[in-house]
Amino acid sequence: MAIVYETLKNRKFEEIVHTYTERDTMLYALGAGVGYDPMDVKALNYVYEENLSALPTMATVLAYPGFWLKEPDTGVDWTKVLHADQEIILHKPLPPSGTLKATTKVDEVIDKGEGKGVFIYSSRTVTTEDGEPLCTLIQNTMARGQGGFGGCTDRPPASQAIPETAPDESCELPTLLQAALIYRLSGDYNPLHADPAVAKKGGFDRPILHGLCTFGVAGHALLKTCCDYDVKLFRSMKARFSAPVYPGETIRTDIWKLDKGVAFRCTVVERDLVVIDNGFADVG
Numbered sequence: 001m002a003i004v005y006e007t008l009k010n011r012k013f014e015e016i017v018h019t020y021t022e023r024d025t026m027l028y029a030l031g032a033g034v035g036y037d038p039m040d041v042k043a044l045n046y047v048y049e050e051n052l053s054a055l056p057t058m059a060t061v062l063a064y065p066g067f068w069l070k071e072p073d074t075g076v077d078w079t080k081v082l083h084a085d086q087e088i089i090l091h092k093p094l095p096p097s098g099t100l101k102a103t104t105k106v107d108e109v110i111d112k113g114e115g116k117g118v119f120i121y122s123s124r125t126v127t128t129e130d131g132e133p134l135c136t137l138i139q140n141t142m143a144r145g146q147g148g149f150g151g152c153t154d155r156p157p158a159s160q161a162i163p164e165t166a167p168d169e170s171c172e173l174p175t176l177l178q179a180a181l182i183y184r185l186s187g188d189y190n191p192l193h194a195d196p197a198v199a200k201k202g203g204f205d206r207p208i209l210h211g212l213c214t215f216g217v218a219g220h221a222l223l224k225t226c227c228d229y230d231v232k233l234f235r236s237m238k239a240r241f242s243a244p245v246y247p248g249e250t251i252r253t254d255i256w257k258l259d260k261g262v263a264f265r266c267t268v269v270e271r272d273l274v275v276i277d278n279g280f281a282d283v284g
Contacts, residue, residue, distance in 0.1 A: 003075040003118060003143070005109055005151040011074065013104040018063040024186070025054045025096045028061060031183030032216030033175050042229040054094035056234045057219035059135040060086065060212045061186045062094070063102030063126050069141060076120070076143050083211050084119065085140035085159075087238035091133045093231040100134060102126040107138075110156055114148030119156050138238075159240055159278035162265050167254035171221040172269065175209060177248040183213040208244040214251065215239065218266050218276055221253035226262060226283040239264070239279035251275065 029035065029046040032055060037043065045053050070078040102124050110119040124137040140156070176182070180193040188210055191198040199207045219237055227233035245251065250269040255262050262283060266276035 003109070003146055003149045003151070005111070005149060008074055008076075008109050008120070009106050009151075011068075011106050013065055013068070016063040016065055016102045016104075017099065018102065019099040020062070020097060022049055022052055022097045025052060025058065027182070028058045028186045028216075029055050031179060031186055032057065032213060032220055033173055033179065034220055036174055036176075043224070045229065052096040053231050054096050055216065055219060056090055056094065056223065056231055056237070057088065057212075057216040058094055059088045059090065059126065059137060060215065061188075062135070063100050063124070064187055065102070065104045065124065067190075068104070069120070069143075076118075077146060080144040080146065082142045082144065083139070083241055084142045085138075085238065085240045086212065086215055087138040087236070089136040089138075089236045090234065091135060094134065099129050100126050101129065101131075108154070109151045111149060111151030111153055112147045113153075115145060116147040118143040118146045118149075118151065160238070160263055160280035162263050162278065163256045165256070168257045169225050169255045170252055171225045171255070172250055172252045173217055173221055174250050175213075175217060175245065175247055179213060179247040180207055180209050181247075183210050183216075188212070204244070206246060209247050211241045211244070214241070214245050214266065214275055217251050218253050218264065218279065221251075221266075222255070222262070222264065222281050222283050225253070225255060226281070233284055235282040236261075237279070237281040237283075239266075239276045241275070242277045243268075243273055243275045245275050 026047050035047040045051050069076045104124045107121040120141045122139050126134045193207050252267045252269050255264045264279035267274050
């Protein structure tokens with residue numbers, strides 16, 4: 001199996017139409033850990049049908065095209081794929097229910113050289129039924145050891161630098177032991193996050209949390225700390241995944257204020273391990 005640059009770069013995707021309900025919106029928020037404090041009335045707006053809002057990071061599960069890199073026509077060995085970076089850009093707050101449309105395209109395939117990795121940049125544009133832009137998602141996926149096919153050799157975009165000073169603010173949020181089992185109901189049914197036997201084959205002691213669930217927890221921390229739970233103040237977010245989280249662990253999001261927006265990094269408190277790095281968000 002080998003990657004053919006032109007074939008992957010010009011791959012065609014079918015338009016996705018996705019109808020979701022307020023129940024789906026509340027279920028996503030519960031999977032991302034919202035509602036852990038029953039007395040937090042502002043957080044309640046994301047898990048209770050009265051005055052319901054959608055978490056900004058719910059954009060990652062809307063009109064999702066599925067694990068398309070597993071398809072034979074890509075030439076990618078899907079067992080060597082890692083989700084490296086994720087970015088969401090919100091053009092307006094997400095509706096708590098509705099029908100949306102989305103198109104996906106491959107933006108670039110960067111070849112790091114023989115025996116090295118490949119960076120596959122793809123984007124998804126989500127609109128309302130009437131075609132009004134709602135959000136844009138940009139993803140970088142790394143295919144380990146599949147370089148050397150003659151693709152683009154440009155350098156990947158630079159990541160957000162994290163200041164060496166102490167953070168201006170920090171937010172610790174717990175994850176439930178059953179968090180992965182809840183989050184998977186939003187559409188990612190990879191057994192790695194549910195079946196202990198599959199997790200052990202993947203080199204983990206037990207099922208791990210979805211990377212995009214960790215991304216959702218980080219988004220919750222930013223929404224809570226920088227926006228006082230006002231989705232209108234949450235415009236974009238991007239970050240790099242650096243290590244998996246086990247359900248039940250506590251995630252601390254450290255936040256640095258910049259001239260525009262904030263930089264952030266997420267650490268698992270129990271293991272003092274950075275799990276999301278080089279984060280930037282246009283919030284506040």
